[in-house]
Each structure stands twice: as structure tokens, then as C-alpha cells.
Amino acid sequence: MKHTLKFISSLSLLFSMFLGYAQDVPEISKNLKDTVTTKKPKTETVKTVKPEIQEAQAPKDSVVKTDRYGLRVGVDLYKLTRGLYDKNYKGVEFVGDWRLTKKYYIAAELGYEDKTTEDDRLTSAANGTYLKAGFDYNFYQNWLDMENLITIGLRGGFSSFSQELINYKIYNPNPYWGELPPITEGQKYNGLTATWLEVAMGLKAQVFRNVFVGFGVQLKLLTTNKEPNNFENLYIPGFNRTYDGNFGIGFNYTVSYFIPIYKKKTMASEMAKKEEPKKKK
């Protein structure tokens, strides 16, 4: 059930990307037209055939677009609030990103999770801290001074954790001597580690000045996994539930605050010029 829910949300995110992309194209082409028409009046005199159009477009061009650079810090509300209704879960995740260039952000997440997993035949608990670091690429074309983001990014994740096997049942397909009650074990496995790669898709919208609300899904690929002897890492903090393969999935819902540090000014026409060769690729 949870799995399908996550899948649906990831799908809707994908569709939202198409929306963003679809809006992208006409805007760029508009900018292209701008440059074509505006180049002429700068070199020539104002004697052109369509003065009205130019007058309408000229001020738009001369608008200097200011990009704000800085640090964004936030917290994952999903993990934070889950502890309130799920007695088997305690967790927190801090998120942060630093705007490196116009489109690239350095991003990282730092978190702690303590989760008890009750499966049909065994109960186990995992707790530990994790760090994920990487970058985000914002491919959303903002209008004027808007600062929303639709990002795709890569992360490397590392988790250091411990696991406890609380109890288990013996699987006996021939219970001639009767079914046995669960065996309480209480065996703790310390010093476990895991690393993984993840593709992160995210959406961040500025709801008030400097305050962003965002959600993201992550598809994960486990690269290393130090497993306990005679047991398995059923839950890895930061990676979440493990499946038979190496894949995993994650979700977060963040609220973050943007601390502006410096500004960069770009001419609208310059932006268009820069994007022109990119489009031809």
C-alpha cells in the first residue's frame, strides 16, 4: 500500500516535470525573438516598421534580472511528524543547499532514524545517523523574480547504524510437534555501515519571502552494505527499507528557509543568448 502510494506520488512528480518543461519552450523562443528584434534597434536608428511592438518589448529587455545566492536550510516535516502517530518510528532530517551557479546547487541531508520493523515472522529495530551529499540541477525556468525549483539531482549516501533482532519465529513447514512461540533474541549488531547512490527529484516553491515548501522522492541504489552475521539489514537509516534487490525508495516533505548572501545580476537578453547554443544540442 505504502509502496503504491509512493509510486503514485513519484509519477505525479514526473508529470509535473512535463508541465514545467512544456512551459519552458515557448518562453525560450520568446526570448529568442527578443534578441533578434532588439539587436537591430541598438545598432540602427529607431526607424523601423513596427515601433509599437518594440516599445512593448524594450522595457522587458532592459530589466536586469537579479539572482539571489545563498544558503537554504530546512527540516523534513514528514519524518518529524511521523514520530507523533507511529510509535515504532523516531526520526529527523535536516536539509540544506547552497546555490553554486544559476542552475546548480550543492545539496546535503543529515538525519537520524530509529525504526522498529514488525514483520510477520520477525521484529527488528534499526537506529543510526546518515549523511547524503550531492547536487541538484534546477530545470525550472522562473518568470521574472520568482525563485521556485524543480530539481533533479544525485546524492551519495552513507549511514552508520546498529540493528537489533528483537524476536523471531522458526519457519517450519511441517509442524508435527506444534507451532512454536516467537523466540525472544535481543541480539544487537553494532558498527554496521551502508553506502548508496540516489537520484533525487524535488520540487520547492517559495510560499512566503525566503520560506520554501518542497517535496521530493528519491530512488536509491545500494552500493555497499555491511551485514550482520546470520541476519540481514532490513532497514537502513536514510536508505529506508531494503528489498530483495539493491533498490530503495525515499520521500520527504520539507520546509526550509533561504538565507540570501549575495546577488548576481544578469540581463534578460544575455540569458537568452546563453541558452541559444544549448538548445541546438
Added chain:
Amino acid sequence: MKKLISLLLLFTFGLSSCEKDDICDANTPTTPRLVITFYDIANPTKTKNVSNLKVIGDEMKEGIVFNESLAVDDSLRYVTNASTVMIPLKVNDSTVTFKFIYNSLNPAAINTDVIKFNYSTQNVYVSRACGFKTIFQLRNVLPFVQTDPDGDSIWMTDVILENPNIESENETHIKVYF
């Protein structure tokens, strides 16, 4: 960018096709039974079918079910005429005793032998869905003790330990010649 999105789509669909691993597959090797194979003592290389053999655990009322499809009150449900039997050992103990009743449906020809097995157990992790299984190892000293409570001579003439490690049901652990 289009390439990237199509790649992501592929990735997402690939992930959704992952199999559910919450249910323990019946084909997963879990707690094994002790496998006893019967051989012809006159021709030791050939297996020999037993005749209406009933196997009852000590202090148990019913024998081991050999014919799952028959009704609970059908006496044929608890007898076998094959050359192999699989005996479930006690998971939470280190010794178990079984009565091997030969010709159990014919009161005139009935012959009961008793074997007590001595072993050690080990619980091994299988998977999230299956939990753990127990594997057994028959002891080096006195892996089994054969007795004849009726006093009517044993029917299992020769009982030989073939493999003390009971980890799967694909191999014979004990050979019986009769």
C-alpha cells in the same frame, strides 16, 4: 533533458515491477526434515519399499501424515509404502524419539522399532518473509539409539548414518537396510 526524463520514467517503472517479498515462498528451503531411505538388505544397492509403515513421535497420538489428501480419520493417511520417509525433528529440543511401526495395518505382522535421535540445533536466518529456520546436526557420539520395546526382534536390521548434517531434504541422512 528529454533523454533524462525518459530515463527516469524507465527507472520508475522498473522499480514498480519489483516483486513483493512479504510472503514466504513455499519453495524456499526452510527447516528440513530427517530423510531416511530404505534399502534391501539382500541387495544393498537397491532401495526397497516399506509396507504400511507408520511413524509416531513419542507421546503423540497421531502418526506423521504421509497422505495429505486423505481424511483425518482415514488410517491410510498415516502410513507410507515408499522407500523414503521424512521425519520432522523437534526444533526446540536436542532429542526426539519415534516409533517405526512396520505393517501397521495388519495386527498379525506388526513390528515396532523405536529410534531415539540425539542432535544439536542451529537457527539460521532465511529472509524477511520467512524468518529463521532450524538446521540439525546428529551427535558424533550416539547419533541414534535403536530399541525394540516389543521384544519381537528388530525389523530394521541395519541402521547406518549417512550424513549427520541435516540442512536440506535433498539428501539421505540415514540409511536403513531390512
